[in-house]
Amino acid sequence: MDSLGERFNERRLSVETDLAPARAFADGDRLTQAFRNLLENSLRYTDAGGRVRIVARRHAGKIRIVVEDSDPGVPAQAMPHLFERFYRVDGSRSRANGGAGLGLAICRSIVEAHDGEINARSSPLGGLAVEIELPVTQ
Secondary structure (H helix, E strand, O other): OHHHHHHHHHOOOEEEEEEOOOOOOOOHHHHHHHHHHHHHHHHHHOOOOOEEEEEEEEEOOEEEEEEEEEOOOOOHHHHHHOOOOOOOOOOHHHOOOOOOOOHHHHHHHHHHHOOOEEEEEEOOOEEEEEEEEEEOOO
């Protein structure tokens, strides 16, 4: 996130982290790409002055990472389509500064290549929560 820090500051987005140590057998470059895509989405679509929270915990032999942000949210009817290639949410989460609709599809491919799962839901912060579960190594 180091290279994104300045952009978070410019948008006055606070970033909270709560990270428990865990190890996964993974391609660090690809996972970095996935997390960068998630953070880019939060940068693009979270209202200025908002919050982004990143939580990582071990749970049932997996590591669960949740990246969530504050308003605006994603309509319920859009949730099942978020990981489709080229899908863009109409309205406030797909303003002119949005991307091509590939970021979350790339995240899904990376996570699934690591035998993991990725899901989206509404965040208690008011925006989107993306949850990734990856197998941990002992």
